[in-house]
Amino acid sequence: MNSLISSLDSASSRTRRNSPGGVPPAPAATDLRSTPPAPAESAVAGTTAASGWRYSSQLNEQLTAAQRALGFVDGLAGQLEQLKTDLSQQLAQRRIDREGLEARIGRFATTLAQRHAQSGGSVDGKLRFHLAADARQDFTVRGMDLDSLRSGPAETLALFSGERGTAAMSFNVGGDVSEDEIMRRLNRALAPSGIRAAINDDGQLGFSVDEAAWPAIRDRLAVRGGGVRFPSGQPQRVKTEAEPERLATGEWQVNDHAHVRQTLQRVVSALSQLRQAHSAIASAIDQARDAIDQLSRMGEQSWAQEFVADFNARLNQAGDYRSFLGVIPALLGVSRYRVVSLLAL
Numbered sequence: 001m002n003s004l005i006s007s008l009d010s011a012s013s014r015t016r017r018n019s020p021g022g023v024p025p026a027p028a029a030t031d032l033r034s035t036p037p038a039p040a041e042s043a044v045a046g047t048t049a050a051s052g053w054r055y056s057s058q059l060n061e062q063l064t065a066a067q068r069a070l071g072f073v074d075g076l077a078g079q080l081e082q083l084k085t086d087l088s089q090q091l092a093q094r095r096i097d098r099e100g101l102e103a104r105i106g107r108f109a110t111t112l113a114q115r116h117a118q119s120g121g122s123v124d125g126k127l128r129f130h131l132a133a134d135a136r137q138d139f140t141v142r143g144m145d146l147d148s149l150r151s152g153p154a155e156t157l158a159l160f161s162g163e164r165g166t167a168a169m170s171f172n173v174g175g176d177v178s179e180d181e182i183m184r185r186l187n188r189a190l191a192p193s194g195i196r197a198a199i200n201d202d203g204q205l206g207f208s209v210d211e212a213a214w215p216a217i218r219d220r221l222a223v224r225g226g227g228v229r230f231p232s233g234q235p236q237r238v239k240t241e242a243e244p245e246r247l248a249t250g251e252w253q254v255n256d257h258a259h260v261r262q263t264l265q266r267v268v269s270a271l272s273q274l275r276q277a278h279s280a281i282a283s284a285i286d287q288a289r290d291a292i293d294q295l296s297r298m299g300e301q302s303w304a305q306e307f308v309a310d311f312n313a314r315l316n317q318a319g320d321y322r323s324f325l326g327v328i329p330a331l332l333g334v335s336r337y338r339v340v341s342l343l344a345l
Helices: 039-091 098-113 115-119 146-150 179-193 211-220 257-295 300-315 321-326 328-332 336-343
Strands: 136-141 155-160 169-173 196-199 205-210 222-224 240-242
Touching: 039 098, 039 115, 039 257, 098 115, 136 211, 146 169, 146 179, 155 179, 169 179, 179 196, 205 211, 211 240
Parallel strands: none
Antiparallel strands: 136 205, 136 240, 155 169, 155 222, 196 205
């Protein structure tokens, strides 16, 4: 059961790999109607079939998303392998086919730009896999950094998402509070808007929002302060900056041999990142298939007891706010229907 509530987004740290081809879908729940059970067992068998269908239906949706993401990532890798071959051959020649190389880079860039549509929202700009097909856009807000929010005079900040009918998202800053406390206040205030705050790869304060909501947040996010860090009075638009995507083809130049050599190095690096993404998605697929197999052999009550035990163990772990991130994946497979059915036991 631990595998069911482990974070699939961090699966890239595992070494287990699947074949680069498509992963076959998980088997559907057995159709018990084809072999009618004995009358004395029909009620039990019917309950088992219903439970198995609910489990496999939801997890198969996740598998479908993972397979779609895997197909997208492997498609990108295939294009880059061909580009790598062409670049290597060009370096061995005295004359460079600039137009041919630029055309191939352009085709790759076009495919990459269709990432959200082709992956079904399962792969974000950092090539991270999202099991629930809810890829997010990372961004920073100018003027908001951990040091300024933690130290200095106390102040109440109010953020406005710009969406009609939404209230201000207020939280207190300053007063030499801890980093964990600032993060708790931020995420508590931002929760209604769908924005999340986190420490990014550079150790700085960063934010993320669903990719579909990013254009509105980018253009409308505003803040009102108390005259310390931000002006009081009318809310002021803040400068938001999207974090760059992992693959930036705009830097891939092929004007001469020096540029071709640099681009080849970038392509090799991009291939390495795509392989990591492939490994993460393949690992997620393995875990989902294991979950289907495990859950199909468990009743509702057994599943509930084991889930609650593991969930509480994670929730009660000592640590900072980051420990709650480990709980989030556990909730992805818990539908409203399942909660209602468990309460009825």
